Amino acid sequence: MRLAVASGKGGTGKTLVATNLAWSLAARRAGVAYVDADVEAPNGHLFFQPDFTWIERHGVPVPTLDGAHCAGCGECASACQFGAIVSGPDAVTVYPDLCHACGVCLRACPEASLREVVRETGTLRRGHVGRMGFVDGTLDPGEARSAPLIQATVALGGEANLAVLDAPPGTSCAAVAAVEDADLVILVCEPTPFGLHDLELSLQMCATLGLEAAAVINRSDLGDSQVRSLLARERVPVLAEVPFDPEIAAACASGMLASAQVPGFASTVEAVADQLLARCGGRQ
Numbered sequence: 135m136r137l138a139v140a141s142g143k144g145g146t147g148k149t150l151v152a153t154n155l156a157w158s159l160a161a162r163r164a165g166v167a168y169v170d171a172d173v174e175a176p177n178g179h180l181f182f183q184p185d186f187t188w189i190e191r192h193g194v195p196v197p198t199l200d201g202a203h204c205a206g207c208g209e210c211a212s213a214c215q216f217g218a219i220v221s222g223p224d225a226v227t228v229y230p231d232l233c234h235a236c237g238v239c240l241r242a243c244p245e246a247s248l249r250e251v252v253r254e255t256g257t258l259r260r261g262h263v264g265r266m267g268f269v270d271g272t273l274d275p276g277e278a279r280s281a282p283l284i285q286a287t288v289a290l291g292g293e294a295n296l297a298v299l300d301a302p303p304g305t306s307c308a309a310v311a312a313v314e315d316a317d318l319v320i321l322v323c324e325p326t327p328f329g330l331h332d333l334e335l336s337l338q339m340c341a342t343l344g345l346e347a348a349a350v351i352n353r354s355d356l357g358d359s360q361v362r363s364l365l366a367r368e369r370v371p372v373l374a375e376v377p378f379d380p381e382i383a384a385a386c387a388s389g390m391l392a393s394a395q396v397p398g399f400a401s402t403v404e405a406v407a408d409q410l411l412a413r414c415g416g417r418q
């Protein structure tokens with residue numbers, strides 16, 4: 135079972151919900167893991183300070199000529215949809231940052247001149263916090279393509295019975311890579327015009343991918359009611375509303391789980407965990 139916690143934009147409280155929800159679920163059931171797939175800015179480890187048991191570099195395959203004979207026919211360049219390989223009279227130039235590691239150019243080459251080499255793009259880590267599993271991925275600085283590392287991070291977390299995925303914000307390739315196989319996407323949103331706009335995009339993403347969605351409204355006592363109207367119209371259940379509370383912000387800023395510091399928030403998270411476990415039980 136994969137629960138993806140996502141949001142249309144950064145700063146809505148996605149990691150707040152993901153970390154506290156994972157912790158609450160782990161207190162109730164064995165086999166729970168928190169999976170930080172927000173690889174461009176992973177910060178779940180700051181709240182959990184996990185004991186890491188496995189760390190490995192992650193890479194993607196990119197083509198290289200590496201001294202092989204090249205007829206300069208240009209078939210590889212014509213086949214590449216991303217402009218990542220350019221052919222000259224007797225050699226090719228590969229632009230690794232543009233390469234999507236699809237392998238099409240290798241199959242297109244009539245001379246079998248190309249082979250793949252691994253280009254490292256980030257780091258994967260696995261560990262635990264008490265009995266809760268912990269996985270995260272960290273993209274190397276300057277690396278443009280995050281999706282392969284996100285998919286590897288999610289796959290690593292898939293070894294848990296119940297994985298809570300902290301997805302990247304937005305609705306681009308990175309967010310899609312994190313949520314595409316989720317059983318439920320929990321959209322953290324806020325009741326503001328910006329929040330409404332980004333929630334609309336997130337709901338479109340879920341609909342396009344055929345994913346079930348639910349919502350948590352953060353800072354729910356600020357703003358207006360348009361977000362609630364949209365969720366009602368789209369028949370998206372609201373799992374919880376979290377009113378603005380400076381103590382929650384203070385706990386987060388101190389690197390502490392807010393549910394351990396703010397009793398009202400802890401009750402809210404526990405209620406969400408109970409709802410989700412009831413759904414999981416129904417699927418077993």
Ligand code: SF4
Nearest residue numbers: 214233234236237239
């Ligand atoms: S592997 Fe795919 S994206 Fe990369 S250079 Fe070859 S065809 Fe282009």
Ligand code: SF4
Nearest residue numbers: 204205207208210243
């Ligand atoms: S398809 Fe093969 S032989 Fe032709 S330009 Fe590319 S690498 Fe060279």
